[in-house]
């Protein structure tokens with residue numbers, strides 16, 4: 689079984705199309721999408737137009753929830769832009785997505801952790817940065833999820849950790865956004881440090897699941913220009929550099 693995992697596309701159609709082309713050459717059995725799909729000052733509708741006909745096993749992220757349900761005064765600039773451009777077709781699509789999904793007895797999909805779309809599963813915030821969390825903490829966050837392979841997204845940091853009982857937790861990183869700032873739970877930056885789109889291929893081998901993290905060249909200049917044209921110099925800079 690070979691699985692391609694994509695996550696945190698954030699409306700970046702340029703990055704998504706490059707990643708899908710790369711996946712097409714890798715002979716996977718299934719591609720799964722781990723949420724935060726459309727929210728971004730780029731091309732939310734175009735991104736949905738590429739994804740909807742593919743029918744990939746897909747879960748929603750916190751941004752799908754926020755775009756659909758947050759009251760206007762709570763909505764950030766990026767989610768507000770996204771809400772403004774989505775039509776009923778895209779709204780209905782994301783509204784129907786599950787929060788988590790058991791792909792099989794062995795493979796579980798979640799956005800943050802198995803119990804929350806906001807928890808950083810494998811990271812902890814240290815000052816204004818994130819670091820890898822200790823294994824006991826990651827174990828605790830896995831809760832009673834017994835799947836041998838747990839796929840998550842949300843932090844945009846490509847990472848794989850093996851828990852003490854052998855379960856593998858994999859975050860493929862972000863397809864569409866390699867750096868961001870957040871104020872919750874305290875102000876911090878996340879930065880991958882390069883602009884490449886990220887995803888992962890996870891394969892079941894004789895001794896268990898193994899992840900390969902992949903970076904993909906794409907036209908990040910075009911993505912950056914698109915963000916700038918929508919008044920988002922902050923996104924334009926991050927897309928171009930991978931630094932916050």
Ligand SMILES: [Mn+2]
Nearest residue numbers: 696724842843
């Ligand atoms: Mn995200």
